[in-house]
Amino acid sequence: MASRRRTLLKVIILGDSGVGKTSLMNQYVNKKFSNQYKATIGADFLTKEVQFEDRLFTLQIWDTAGQERFQSLGVAFYRGADCCVLVYDVNSMKSFDNLNNWREEFLIQASPSDPDNFPFVLLGNKVDVDGGNSRVVSEKKAKAWCASKGNIPYFETSAKDGINVEEAFQCIVKNALKNEPEEELYMPDTVDVVGGNRGQGSSGCC
Amino acid sequence: ATQLASIEEDRAVEETHEGNSAEESYDAEKVDRSQDGAPGDSTSVTLEGDNGGSYFPWREELESLVRGGVPIALRGEMWQAFVGVGARKITGYYNKLLDERTDVLDEKDLKDQVVNEQKSSPKKDPKPEKWKGQIEKDLPRTFPGHPALDEDGRNALRRLLTAYARHNPSVGYCQAMNFFAGLFLLFMPEENAFWALVGVIDEYFEGYYTEEMIESQVDQLVLEDVVRERFPKLAKHTDILGVQVTWVTGPWFLSIFINMLPWESVLRVWDVILFEGNRTMLFRTTLALLDLYGPALVTTKDAGDAITLLQSLAGSTFDSSQLVLTACMGFQSVKEMGLRELREKHRPEIIAAMEERSKDRKSWKDKKGLATKLYSFKHDPSSVCPQVDSKEGADGLQVNGDSGSTTLGSYLTGSALENELDEGIDLQDQVKWLKVELCKLLEEKRSAELRFMLLLFWF
Numbered sequence: 001m002a003s004r005r006r007t008l009l010k011v012i013i014l015g016d017s018g019v020g021k022t023s024l025m026n027q028y029v030n031k032k033f034s035n036q037y038k039a040t041i042g043a044d045f046l047t048k049e050v051q052f053e054d055r056l057f058t059l060q061i062w063d064t065a066g067q068e069r070f071q072s073l074g075v076a077f078y079r080g081a082d083c084c085v086l087v088y089d090v091n092s093m094k095s096f097d098n099l100n101n102w103r104e105e106f107l108i109q110a111s112p113s114d115p116d117n118f119p120f121v122l123l124g125n126k127v128d129v130d131g132g133n134s135r136v137v138s139e140k141k142a143k144a145w146c147a148s149k150g151n152i153p154y155f156e157t158s159a160k161d162g163i164n165v166e167e168a169f170q171c172i173v174k175n176a177l178k179n180e181p182e183e184e185l186y187m188p189d190t191v192d193v194v195g196g197n198r199g200q201g202s203s204g205c206c
Numbered sequence: 207a208t209q210l211a212s213i214e215e216d217r218a219v220e221e222t223h224e225g226n227s228a229e230e231s232y233d234a235e236k237v238d239r240s241q242d243g244a245p246g247d248s249t250s251v252t253l254e255g256d257n258g259g260s261y262f263p264w265r266e267e268l269e270s271l272v273r274g275g276v277p278i279a280l281r282g283e284m285w286q287a288f289v290g291v292g293a294r295k296i297t298g299y300y301n302k303l304l305d306e307r308t309d310v311l312d313e314k315d316l317k318d319q320v321v322n323e324q325k326s327s328p329k330k331d332p333k334p335e336k337w338k339g340q341i342e343k344d345l346p347r348t349f350p351g352h353p354a355l356d357e358d359g360r361n362a363l364r365r366l367l368t369a370y371a372r373h374n375p376s377v378g379y380c381q382a383m384n385f386f387a388g389l390f391l392l393f394m395p396e397e398n399a400f401w402a403l404v405g406v407i408d409e410y411f412e413g414y415y416t417e418e419m420i421e422s423q424v425d426q427l428v429l430e431d432v433v434r435e436r437f438p439k440l441a442k443h444t445d446i447l448g449v450q451v452t453w454v455t456g457p458w459f460l461s462i463f464i465n466m467l468p469w470e471s472v473l474r475v476w477d478v479i480l481f482e483g484n485r486t487m488l489f490r491t492t493l494a495l496l497d498l499y500g501p502a503l504v505t506t507k508d509a510g511d512a513i514t515l516l517q518s519l520a521g522s523t524f525d526s527s528q529l530v531l532t533a534c535m536g537f538q539s540v541k542e543m544g545l546r547e548l549r550e551k552h553r554p555e556i557i558a559a560m561e562e563r564s565k566d567r568k569s570w571k572d573k574k575g576l577a578t579k580l581y582s583f584k585h586d587p588s589s590v591c592p593q594v595d596s597k598e599g600a601d602g603l604q605v606n607g608d609s610g611s612t613t614l615g616s617y618l619t620g621s622a623l624e625n626e627l628d629e630g631i632d633l634q635d636q637v638k639w640l641k642v643e644l645c646k647l648l649e650e651k652r653s654a655e656l657r658f659m660l661l662l663f664w665f
């Protein structure tokens with residue numbers, strides 16, 4: 001288990017129902033978009049091999065159900081997460097207003113060792129809808145929220161058109177690695193295969 | 207004839223299965239076989255009355271027919287009979303539920319409502335039903351592309367889910383029910399589908415889909431116990447990988463395998479669940495899947511591989527007969543009574559954990575409450591600092607308080623943090639901001655009271 005953190009990065013995607021969590025995950029992992037996704041029940045899961053700073057990682061992406069009551073099942077899924085991706089729909093104020101709730105619930109249930117510095121990334125999805133005319137949450141507003149939560153990186157995405165999805169996940173990987181170094185320095189049975197490239201300037205990816 | 211054929215097929219599968227079966231289940235199977243009695247032996251005492259008073263002489267034959275797969279042409283009728291739709295049905299109840307608020311079940315009104323919700327000004331309907339939005343979102347996400355779920359199909363689905371939510375507000379609407387309702391609609395008339403849904407959610411899955419989802423969580427702990435007992439080698443392997451089997455099985459249980467197994471397998475498992483009228487088959491099916499795929503699972507080298515493998519293998523379980531037979535015969539010793547005991551054992555943990563979390567949530571709220579108080583200090587210093595009674599000090603403070611609140615006002619209304627205020631603002635940010643503000647005040651007034659207050663707030 002000491003070696004788990006070496007190569008595996010666990011990422012949890014949270015946000016209201018229908019904001020496009022499943023679509024974002026599928027666009028990133030399979031480069032596909034479908035109008036016919038099924039509602040996610042409980043949680044779903046995909047993995048992807050990623051390279052970052054000459055190192056290989058397995059990204060474990062947990063897609064969760066958006067209905068609030070499924071949060072009761074969160075403990076099992078959230079624990080051990082390296083990064084939490086919050087998603088809202090730029091065309092729905094409610095999905096934006098609920099971000100506080102998702103963030104808090106994650107911190108309560110995952111109980112990370114350093115909640116103040118736990119890496120989150122915010123994605124404002126569905127920027128493609130109606131050519132942006134139905135948009136109700138401004139970029140400024142979203143960024144202000146991010147600033148108030150300790151400078152959470154922010155991306156505006158379209159899972160449908162594949163806009164910014166790759167970039168967002170690059171940033172997610174980077175942030176997932178933020179908490180890694182100290183923990184690993186003391187692991188006796190880990191061997192740095194690729195060479196000590198880690199722990200160098202991994203901030204401000206966007 | 208179809209039934210007989212499928213039984214024969216199953217017997218054949220059973221033989222094949224015995225050969226390949228993992229040792230762990232082989233023993234169980236042998237024991238169960240001896241309990242099984244001769245087919246048609248109506249005096250057999252192996253039926254333990256799991257189903258309450260539903261004992262009848264030819265139950266055993268029916269049971270093997272069900273395990274062999276209900277013929278598709280009879281499935282609708284059989285399912286209704288199993289769940290007891292006829293007995294449950296109260297004439298006029300369904301329509302009455304729908305009539306309760308005639309205004310809301312019209313497509314056009316619903317759209318208005320969604321718009322209203324987004325603008326958060328529910329003028330038209332003072333108290334919109336809270337499950338409505340979620341149901342609307344899920345209608346197109348229920349078996350998308352299925353020809354039966356055209357516009358009429360979706361309207362029926364909407365009515366069915368709305369009626370159920372009104373029938374049992376403690377559950378209301380929970381995602382996954384859309385799939386159950388959709389499934390029933392494929393096999394029976396709308397009103398009967400409603401009563402089937404009532405039977406499943408109110409009875410077989412009582413406490414599963416409520417706000418707290420307690421029984422759902424309890425079942426996963428129970429399953430973990432059973433898996434550890436039945437598959438010690440697999441359990442050890444998943445422990446080493448840091449995988450919880452329940453990550454995968456949780457969604458299996460919640461969705462009763464819909465979208466998790468191939469269609470035919472889903473239907474075959476549902477045949478048995480509806481016939482037995484409890485959740486035992488969820489456990490047996492899961493154990494059968496672990497039995498089938500355990501050997502592959504123990505070769506995986508990391509958590510991601512293990513979960514992905516289990517998910518994808520489950521999704522390609524096309525041999526529905528092998529699955530159901532392994533479940534029912536191989537794990538016949540997993541019984542409702544035993545599961546009930548385990549549930550009693552685990553329920554307190556779940557409830558305790560839930561209470562713990564609600565305490566955590568409350569302490570978050572309290573922190574926020576404090577943050578809001580800090581804000582109101584800027585608005586109305588006297589409310590927070592009644593001890594500042596020196597006239598000079600109070601005046602000085604008042605002046606600055608006013609100018610401060612102007613700044614605060616523009617800060618709040620001019621920025622995106624507007625709705626933050628209602629929900630509270632991060633305490634740390636608050637303290638930082640207050641420090642800055644107080645330093646400014648200090649510089650300007652250098653009042654002793656202020657310095658005192660600064661200390662109070664700082665520490």
